[in-house]
Amino acid sequence: MKSKSVKYGAVMALMVAVAALSGCQTQPTTYQTTYASRVCQSCGVVQQVQQIYIQQQGTNNSGIGTVIGAVAGGLLGSTIGHGRGNTAAIVGGAVVGGVVGNKVGQANSQPAGTVPAWQIIVRLDNGQYATVTQVPNPGVRPGDYVVISNNLVYPR
Structure with a gap:
């Protein structure tokens, strides 16, 4: 009789252990991040920088x-x-x-007149091109990685 209760106890202990451990099983993690969400929409590489003159209102x-x-x-x-x-x-x-x-x-x-400005062409990370004309010197050269913010180009 004793052997039946030991077997029964061992089977019950094994079932309890399996049930307890099954709750600890971790589910595989799935990442839903796509390439497009990691790309900076306003970042890119400078293709051309050219000094121009623009008419400024007085x-x-x-x-x-x-x-x-x-x-x-x-x-x-x-x-x-x-x-x-x-x-x-x-x-x-x-x-x-x-x-x-x-x-x-x-x-x-201030009188009206022409002021120096810079025209910067940037190939954005998404493949499109952006042209920015700004009065402050951006201090960038072709090949520099930049970000466009508030219609101004900044080195990144």
Whole structure:
């Protein structure tokens, strides 16, 4: 009798061990990463760099200067005098401030003209070509690996 219970116990112990160990079996890992997801969509190799000249629009700050000067002059004029004298001081301060502000605004304006720029042709990792024209010198040469970000080329 004893041998049946030992056999039965051994079989039960083996079944418990198999059941316990089957829960520990690891499943094979599958990677779903494709080549396209690993490619930088805005990276590539510089094919050509050429310095060009582009037309840049000027800025005219004289209007802004006039308004700021007139307001400042009017505020300063309001601190002078009483009654009619105060009104005259406000008007006079606004006029003088507007003229001074206009001159300061003109001095800070930039004329229109041509500026040097760089045109960079990049063969992207996905096989397409991108042409970027930018004013700051990119500091790259043909064969350099670069990234395009915010319409500017940067060495990578």
